[in-house]
Amino acid sequence: MSRQPGPPLWLLAELTYRCPLHCVFCFNPVDFALHRDELGTEEWLRVLNEARTLGAVQCGISGGEPLLRDDLEIIVGEAHRLGYYTNLLTSGVGLDEARAARLKEAGLDHIQLSFQDSTQEVNDFLSHTRTFELKERVAKRIKEHGWPMVMNVVIHRLNIDHIGRIIEMAADLGAEYLELANAQYYSWGHLNRDQLLPSREQLVRAEAITNAWRARLGERMKIFFVVPDYYEGRPKKCMNGWGNVFLTITPDGLALPCHTARMLPGIEFPNVRDTGVREAWYDSEGFNRYRGTAWMKEPCRSCPEQENDLGGCRCQAFMLAGDAAVADPVCSKSPDHGVVEQTVAHAQQNGPTAQPLVFRNPRESERLARPF
Amino acid sequence: MNADSRPVVNSHFRLQWEKTQQAWVLLYPEGMVKLNGSAGEILCRCDGSRSIDGLVAELEAAFAATGLRNDVVAFLDHAAQQRWVRLA
Numbered sequence: 001m002s003r004q005p006g007p008p009l010w011l012l013a014e015l016t017y018r019c020p021l022h023c024v025f026c027f028n029p030v031d032f033a034l035h036r037d038e039l040g041t042e043e044w045l046r047v048l049n050e051a052r053t054l055g056a057v058q059c060g061i062s063g064g065e066p067l068l069r070d071d072l073e074i075i076v077g078e079a080h081r082l083g084y085y086t087n088l089l090t091s092g093v094g095l096d097e098a099r100a101a102r103l104k105e106a107g108l109d110h111i112q113l114s115f116q117d118s119t120q121e122v123n124d125f126l127s128h129t130r131t132f133e134l135k136e137r138v139a140k141r142i143k144e145h146g147w148p149m150v151m152n153v154v155i156h157r158l159n160i161d162h163i164g165r166i167i168e169m170a171a172d173l174g175a176e177y178l179e180l181a182n183a184q185y186y187s188w189g190h191l192n193r194d195q196l197l198p199s200r201e202q203l204v205r206a207e208a209i210t211n212a213w214r215a216r217l218g219e220r221m222k223i224f225f226v227v228p229d230y231y232e233g234r235p236k237k238c239m240n241g242w243g244n245v246f247l248t249i250t251p252d253g254l255a256l257p258c259h260t261a262r263m264l265p266g267i268e269f270p271n272v273r274d275t276g277v278r279e280a281w282y283d284s285e286g287f288n289r290y291r292g293t294a295w296m297k298e299p300c301r302s303c304p305e306q307e308n309d310l311g312g313c314r315c316q317a318f319m320l321a322g323d324a325a326v327a328d329p330v331c332s333k334s335p336d337h338g339v340v341e342q343t344v345a346h347a348q349q350n351g352p353t354a355q356p357l358v359f360r361n362p363r364e365s366e367r368l369a370r371p372f
Numbered sequence: 373m374n375a376d377s378r379p380v381v382n383s384h385f386r387l388q389w390e391k392t393q394q395a396w397v398l399l400y401p402e403g404m405v406k407l408n409g410s411a412g413e414i415l416c417r418c419d420g421s422r423s424i425d426g427l428v429a430e431l432e433a434a435f436a437a438t439g440l441r442n443d444v445v446a447f448l449d450h451a452a453q454q455r456w457v458r459l460a
């Protein structure tokens with residue numbers, strides 16, 4: 001299939017890999033500490049311009065913690081001026097009143113506030129202590145400035161049994177949308193997968209509780225619950241297709257079809273320091289490699305479902321099967337599906353796992369020094 | 373929804389003409405809806421100043437058509453359900 005690809009509609013600007021938190025499911029590359037050379041303000045403004053010219057209209061600004069960039073307001077202001085809808089994805093740490101006011105003035109459209117957690121913070125959060133108070137303050141601030149409030153809580157084996165309390169708190173804080181997204185098993189989440197993957201029983205219970213809350217809250221708060229794909233038997237249509245609508249720019253300037261794709265070996269992704277966004281999107285080998293369906297091997301090549309999921313996630317194929325060009329092993333038709341079944345079987349057992357949780361921090365990152 | 377209601381795009385949505393898509397799009401937190409031609413023409417007139425009667429008259433004039441009321445009302449019902457618009 002060689003249709004001309006459409007334009008990128010979503011730009012994800014990862015401003016920095018730096019972050020004050022240490023989430024065990026962090027989606028930044030494991031070796032993030034080795035990529036410290038961040039794009040400067042002018043470079044970001046150029047990227048915003050070029051992507052907007054191509055047609056990008058949704059702009060996610062994330063990290064790391066994007067509030068660590070002093071030029072965040074300048075970047076948001078330019079994105080707004082160019083006509084993007086601007087979304088700030090933040091833990092809320094550092095969002096004091098002065099910055100909130102400046103971001104509002106710069107034209108920021110929306111803040112997604114995440115409840116991050118390490119196990120310590122889960123406890124904080126669940127026991128209404130420090131973290132909760134911080135989130136409460138930030139949530140109030142978000143509402144006072146008239147931003148719609150989307151809360152995102154990453155769900156996993158260690159907090160899923162508290163899901164009712166989590167929903168209740170989000171409702172108390174006045175969120176309009178709550179995303180309960182199960183941890184994804186990439187990067188740090190992959191390192192910690194055995195500790196994070198919930199059991200089937202936990203998932204079933206959590207979904208039932210979520211549905212009961214949906215019925216109770218009605219239109220007041222919309223709740224999204226995302227099941228881990230390990231339990232689905234079919235992969236997700238990752239990023240809605242490789243190089244189809246999503247464009248990520250990493251803190252150090254790599255243009256990627258997805259924020260985890262830099263882990264893939266043997267692909268040279270373009271860097272916006274020396275390549276224009278148009279050329280990166282349309283002409284680079286990296287963006288073209290897995291576009292459409294022509295690259296597929298069996299069983300995807302002759303699969304009647306290939307347009308539904310486009311073979312799933314290339315990074316997951318690489319992590320679990322060692323080859324980015326095979327079917328995503330979460331698919332029950334994949335010859336490598338056994339690795340997923342084993343992991344899932346393991347998650348049904350109780351009892352402690354052998355290896356301790358690895359917290360995301362620069363020291364661990366340098367020690368591990370591997371992409372995922 | 374009656375003839376005097378004045379529909380207006382909800383404040384948490386932004387309606388915008390996108391040149392590259394040649395379409396009106398509705399933007400909201402982490403999402404976007406690309407509107408088809410008639411949906412776009414209706415929504416871009418929902419600024420709280422026009423009644424449904426006014427809207428229908430204006431559209432019929434703009435497109436030299438008659439009998440658009442049912443379609444307009446059906447779409448506005450749908451849009452209200454999606455919370456894209458509210459009635460001012």
Ligand code: SF4
Pocket residue numbers: 019020021022023025026027028063064065091116360
């Ligand atoms: S997942 Fe946690 S540690 Fe990673 S960037 Fe987000 S807030 Fe920081």
Ligand code: SF4
Pocket residue numbers: 234235299300301303304305306307309310311312327328331332333334
């Ligand atoms: S075999 Fe490939 S294309 Fe078919 S459902 Fe599985 S992953 Fe999707």
